[in-house]
């Protein structure tokens with residue numbers, strides 16, 4: 001089975017062309033292929049599929065085999081994949097996800113790099129729709145005790161659930177130790193992606209992420225969008241900011257008029273291969 005390895009800001013997935021191959025058990029395949037010692041090594045796999053309602057459809061599986069509703073870094077790579085592989089000649093395309101249909105506008109730099117701006121739709125702030133068990137809605141400053149310390153989380157869904165806390169220094173913060181406990185906290189019925197953010201100024205946020213189903217990754221597109229929304233709700237930044245992740249930068253804007261979030265960033269192809277197992 002042929003595959004393509006791509007990343008967005010270091011958030012690396014294995015892309016499989018579902019027009020050419022049928023994957024019977026994508027959850028199991030994701031666990032196997034994502035293994036960094038016995039497989040290809042990745043944060044998960046992404047299937048590129050035909051759609052009845054959009055130009056293409058994507059399904060995204062974390063490295064533990066769980067399926068996510070949406071992936072911001074992967075959707076830019078899907079755009080690059082279908083354009084580079086001549087499955088479309090359009091640079092503006094629609095992609096169906098479990099979180100709805102998203103619109104992408106691409107700027108092709110060269111055969112390796114493409115920039116894409118994605119209309120990520122409206123953030124979901126109602127507690128039961130995120131979902132998070134809370135008396136508040138929107139959920140701002142939800143206290144969660146972890147390892148004898150209380151953290152205040154703001155919760156946002158971008159189709160998938162996120163909880164954002166502010167810390168003094170993301171470089172030294174114990175992302176794994178705290179993130180893995182918050183991910184499975186009983187307040188989150190579908191588990192949660194956990195972001196730790198540091199405000200640099202009103203147009204710049206540093207962020208590290210503990211992803212549901214994959215652990216710490218170098219970047220999270222939906223997480224960057226959720227963090228910008230949380231930062232606006234907490235009066236910490238403007239509605240447009242650069243989110244600086246370990247693997248690169250994403251520009252995020254929350255448009256006041258439409259209430260839509262726009263995410264801009266790179267999509268990079270690293271290699272192609274053949275899976276033999």
Ligand SMILES: N[C@@H](CCC[C@H](N)C(=O)O)C(=O)O
Nearest residue numbers: 068071072073160220221222
């Ligand atoms: N890295 C992604 C999000 C992937 C899914 C996430 N781990 C989840 O389970 O919701 C992104 O770039 O958005």
